[in-house]
Amino acid sequence: MSNSPWPIIAVGxxxxxxxxxxISSFTGFLVSDDSNVxxxxxxxxxxxxxxxxxxxxxxxxxxxxxxxxxxxxxxxxxxxxxxxxxxxxxxxxxxxxxxxxxxxVPGCGRICSDLTKIGSDIDGTWGPWESTTITCNGAKLDxxxxxxxxxxxxxxxxYSTSKLKEGISVQCxxxxxRSNEGSVFRVNSDGILDYYPSPSIAETWNPDWNVNIGQIxxxxxxxxxxxxxxxxxxxxxxxxxxxxxxxxxxRLVNPNQINWYPSPSIAETWNPDWNVDIKxxxxxxGMTKGEDLEMKT
Numbered sequence: 021m022s023n024s025p026w027p028i029i030a031v032g033x034x035x036x037x038x039x040x041x042x043i044s045s046f047t048g049f050l051v052s053d054d055s056n057v058x059x060x061x062x063x064x065x066x067x068x069x070x071x072x073x074x075x076x077x078x079x080x081x082x083x084x085x086x087x088x089x090x091x092x093x094x095x096x097x098x099x100x101x102x103x104x105x106x107x108x109x110x111x112x113x114x115x116x117x118x119x120x121x122x123x124x125v126p127g128c129g130r131i132c133s134d135l136t137k138i139g140s141d142i143d144g145t146w147g148p149w150e151s152t153t154i155t156c157n158g159a160k161l162d163x164x165x166x167x168x169x170x171x172x173x174x175x176x177x178x179y180s181t182s183k184l185k186e187g188i189s190v191q192c193x194x195x196x197x198r199s200n201e202g203s204v205f206r207v208n209s210d211g212i213l214d215y216y217p218s219p220s221i222a223e224t225w226n227p228d229w230n231v232n233i234g235q236i237x238x239x240x241x242x243x244x245x246x247x248x249x250x251x252x253x254x255x256x257x258x259x260x261x262x263x264x265x266x267x268x269x270x271r272l273v274n275p276n277q278i279n280w281y282p283s284p285s286i287a288e289t290w291n292p293d294w295n296v297d298i299k300x301x302x303x304x305x306g307m308t309k310g311e312d313l314e315m316k317t
Contacts, residue, residue, distance in 0.1 A: 111234025
């Protein structure tokens, strides 16, 4: 991205250290430094027996890209009409806010728009619709944001605003969702930020959870649940093993249910790496033991 007079957030080291921010009076395109921040520490465990690796829910999601200058390029919206060149909300401090449409239009660069404001990366602009001019026919801005009789704008029917990319890791540069400013969150499918309580838990959702953590202001964003181990993770019970055998290895079906792997040959049909880094559940009291697993075909 080229240098521009856009509003800028300068983010220093995060984690357990303090965060210093310089925030402009604008709220649209914001720029922040990349900052790799540590999350809360936690214990990870492995005991003989076998397993762990989550196979059901690794962190995958597709990013939006466009390959032609048409109004039907890829978009994050699931509605009937595709916004041309729509991309995910930014994690570099630019066009991060809920309710925005984020586009990367060939020849025009990144454009951010919402109900009241519009801005261009290349032009270095961000301001009210009525006083900000962006010349970019390919963005089809007046189609996306319809002018109403009173001069305000409305998102046209059939279009959806941009979202943060599902599965990515982010930290808040301001408006922190937890008292610990170094907290790392996972963006879920609804754009809500679920908290990673520990690296041991985070790696079951995404082995690369701590690579290129997005830095964003968390204004208007919602904190979701505290995550446990991802479904599909191989686990053992430290206390109250439902089989009474501390060496038993289970497949985590959901936060409240575990199913037993009767043998390594059965386990590997569910997860080839079932016996790698098996996670320890401190106490399995209250958890449901489901059916013993059979060969997965």
